[in-house]
Amino acid sequence: MRKFLFAVVVFLGGVVLPGFARDAGAAISLEKCTLCHGKPEFRKLLVDGAIRDLFVTGDSLKGSVHEKKGCTDCHFDVNEIPHRERPKRVTCTHCHYKGNREGAPQSDNVLAYFDSAHGKAIAAGNAKAPLCQDCHGSHQILKVKNPESKVSRFKVAETCGRCHMEIYAKYKTSIHGVALSKGIADAPSCTGCHGEHRIYAHTDPKSTVYPTRVSEQCSKCHASVAIMSKFGIETEQVATYNESFHGVASKFGSRTVANCASCHGVHDIRPPDDPLSTVNPRNIPKTCGKCHPGANANFAVGKIHVDAKKKESGIIYWTATFFKYLTICTMLALIVHIFLDMYGRTRRLRGER
Amino acid sequence: MSRADLAAGKVIRMSLRFRLQHFLLMMLLLVLAVTGFALMYHDNALAQAIIRIEGGVQNRGVVHRIAAVLLLANLVYHIFYMLFSREGKAEFRELLVTRRDVDDFLQALRYNLGTEKEYPRFGKYGYREKFQYWGATVGILLIGFTGFMLWAETFSMRFFPKFILDLALIIHGYQGLLGFVLLFLWHLYNVHLHPSVFPMNPAWLTGKVSTEWLRREHPLEYEKLKGEGLL
Numbered sequence: 001m002r003k004f005l006f007a008v009v010v011f012l013g014g015v016v017l018p019g020f021a022r023d024a025g026a027a028i029s030l031e032k033c034t035l036c037h038g039k040p041e042f043r044k045l046l047v048d049g050a051i052r053d054l055f056v057t058g059d060s061l062k063g064s065v066h067e068k069k070g071c072t073d074c075h076f077d078v079n080e081i082p083h084r085e086r087p088k089r090v091t092c093t094h095c096h097y098k099g100n101r102e103g104a105p106q107s108d109n110v111l112a113y114f115d116s117a118h119g120k121a122i123a124a125g126n127a128k129a130p131l132c133q134d135c136h137g138s139h140q141i142l143k144v145k146n147p148e149s150k151v152s153r154f155k156v157a158e159t160c161g162r163c164h165m166e167i168y169a170k171y172k173t174s175i176h177g178v179a180l181s182k183g184i185a186d187a188p189s190c191t192g193c194h195g196e197h198r199i200y201a202h203t204d205p206k207s208t209v210y211p212t213r214v215s216e217q218c219s220k221c222h223a224s225v226a227i228m229s230k231f232g233i234e235t236e237q238v239a240t241y242n243e244s245f246h247g248v249a250s251k252f253g254s255r256t257v258a259n260c261a262s263c264h265g266v267h268d269i270r271p272p273d274d275p276l277s278t279v280n281p282r283n284i285p286k287t288c289g290k291c292h293p294g295a296n297a298n299f300a301v302g303k304i305h306v307d308a309k310k311k312e313s314g315i316i317y318w319t320a321t322f323f324k325y326l327t328i329c330t331m332l333a334l335i336v337h338i339f340l341d342m343y344g345r346t347r348r349l350r351g352e353r
Numbered sequence: 354m355s356r357a358d359l360a361a362g363k364v365i366r367m368s369l370r371f372r373l374q375h376f377l378l379m380m381l382l383l384v385l386a387v388t389g390f391a392l393m394y395h396d397n398a399l400a401q402a403i404i405r406i407e408g409g410v411q412n413r414g415v416v417h418r419i420a421a422v423l424l425l426a427n428l429v430y431h432i433f434y435m436l437f438s439r440e441g442k443a444e445f446r447e448l449l450v451t452r453r454d455v456d457d458f459l460q461a462l463r464y465n466l467g468t469e470k471e472y473p474r475f476g477k478y479g480y481r482e483k484f485q486y487w488g489a490t491v492g493i494l495l496i497g498f499t500g501f502m503l504w505a506e507t508f509s510m511r512f513f514p515k516f517i518l519d520l521a522l523i524i525h526g527y528q529g530l531l532g533f534v535l536l537f538l539w540h541l542y543n544v545h546l547h548p549s550v551f552p553m554n555p556a557w558l559t560g561k562v563s564t565e566w567l568r569r570e571h572p573l574e575y576e577k578l579k580g581e582g583l584l
Contacts, residue, residue: 248392248395248410249410249411251395251410252395252401252404252409252410253409253410254409254410254411292506292507292510293507294507294511295507295510296510296511298510298511298512298513298514298515299510299515300515301514301515301516302514302515302516302517302519303516304515306516306519308519308523315516315520316516316519316520316523319520319523319524320523320527323523323524323527323528323530323531324527326527326531327527327530327531327534330531330534330535330538331534331538334534334535334538334539334542335538337538337539338538338542338546340462340465340466341461341465341542341547342547342548343465344461344464344465344472345547345548345549346548347464347467348472349548
């Protein structure tokens with residue numbers, strides 16, 4: 001019996017104690033880190049002359065989603081103080097995976113990320129490609145709903161723009177960028193069109209902005225009366241595009257035919273009355289000329305997104321309507337003629353007999 | 354008319370040249386209709402299947418244009434043949450629309466309604482044939498014009514604003530539809546379903562019709578041939 005109890009104690013000890021030991025060993029207290037990192041002048045001069053600020057205090061995580069975590073929860077390669085080597089970049093996947101038991105959100109976004117253009121670039125050895133913390137931040141990671149978050153609707157463009165500078169500059173002055181800066185939450189930021197973790201190159205068929213999928217992506221908002229009515233923008237643009245030569249060709253898989261972005265621009269979309277807009281009547285010859293060499297001002301005469309079924313289309317509507325009734329009347333007249341003729345023919349046959 | 358034909362009671366109605374032109378016209382119109390309507394009704398599942406069979410929307414356009422060029426070539430050949438060959442000139446005279454055709458049509462209508470005792474007597478081509486012939490010729494010229502306008506869209510827009518091309522597209526599509534309504538409810542009725550020819554007038558294949566049919570349906574032509582001693 002005593003032997004059995006001993007065995008139980010040893011077994012339980014084997015199970016429980018290593019946990020205690022790890023906690024005791026790993027959770028180096030904040031005070032120890034701030035001995036050095038808590039000094040405001042604690043910084044390092046890098047070989048290229050830049051200064052790396054190493055100032056961290058107990059407030060650094062305050063308000064962030066990791067508020068309750070300690071330094072070594074993420075910097076878990078630091079196991080002695082002072083650490084001799086520079087700690088490695090934090091690996092978020094340590095906790096952030098589906099099925100984790102650390103209390104992190106149950107999400108597979110990290111897998112989606114590794115499949116994305118950014119993840120592939122990292123895997124290919126591109127040191128400039130972004131890791132989680134490049135977009136989400138390091139110590140001050142906030143929930144996406146929080147307007148102060150680096151990945152919030154209103155801030156994400158700035159975050160992407162840290163690397164994609166030229167695109168950010170174009171976007172900032174585009175109708176979407178301007179609307180967003182005015183606080184209109186319906187306007188898309190980068191992620192609105194490109195996706196978040198699943199960002200692919202526009203040449204990748206999986207991309208939400210792959211040529212044949214652009215109209216589908218734009219139509220998510222532009223076909224919605226609920227959204228567009230707020231801004232007085234027509235919603236039939238998508239439907240008329242789908243009915244046009246361009247739309248039909250795109251639907252059947254043509255990658256060279258014009259989609260929304262071919263004419264309206266990509267990041268630099270502006271309203272048509274803006275002189276810088278690619279669809280401003282004065283710029284239309286140039287815009288159409290990208291695919292139709294020699295396009296002239298005639299390309300701008302007449303509505304582009306024309307719907308023959310709508311009265312506002314004027315002569316086009318009336319011509320279509322005229323032909324519709326002409327065809328129906330012709331059919332009816334011919335059918336009547338056939339019956340009359342057969343009837344008459346039967347009479348003639350009877351007469352001849 | 355060969356002796357064998359006469360013995361069998363047959364008269365030549367379409368020479369080989371006309372049969373070939375007619376056959377080409379028929380095949381090309383079918384190709385144009387299949388490729389054209391597939392685009393016009395691209396939301397329809399059958400249309401989508403047809404476009405896939407044709408090798409996508411790009412190839413569909415290529416097929417449509419090849420057929421269109423051949424059709425126009427056929428038409429140009431036909432016009433030259435009708436205007437400058439001996440056989441063509443004779444046919445052309447037969448096909449000219451006169452006041453008489455209008456009267457014939459009205460008389461046939463009255464007869465069918467029962468207010469006229471006599472059915473009109475037709476020459477080689479009655480109002481049915483003439484309407485079909487001129488309808489097809491003028492229709493092909495017009496649909497060809499809008500078609501080429503849309504084909505060379507940048508060139509067209511040197512002269513026309515964009516909305517004229519939108520209009521051309523509408524007209525092109527509806528005209529094709531109207532053309533096929535006429536083909537089915539007028540031409541196919543006349544040469545297949547009409548009681549005198551049912552199930553088919555064989556002229557488009559053999560070139561010949563029976564002398565008896567000619568006497569009943571085209572009495573003036575019958576009498577003319579008789580008068581010339583050809584029967």
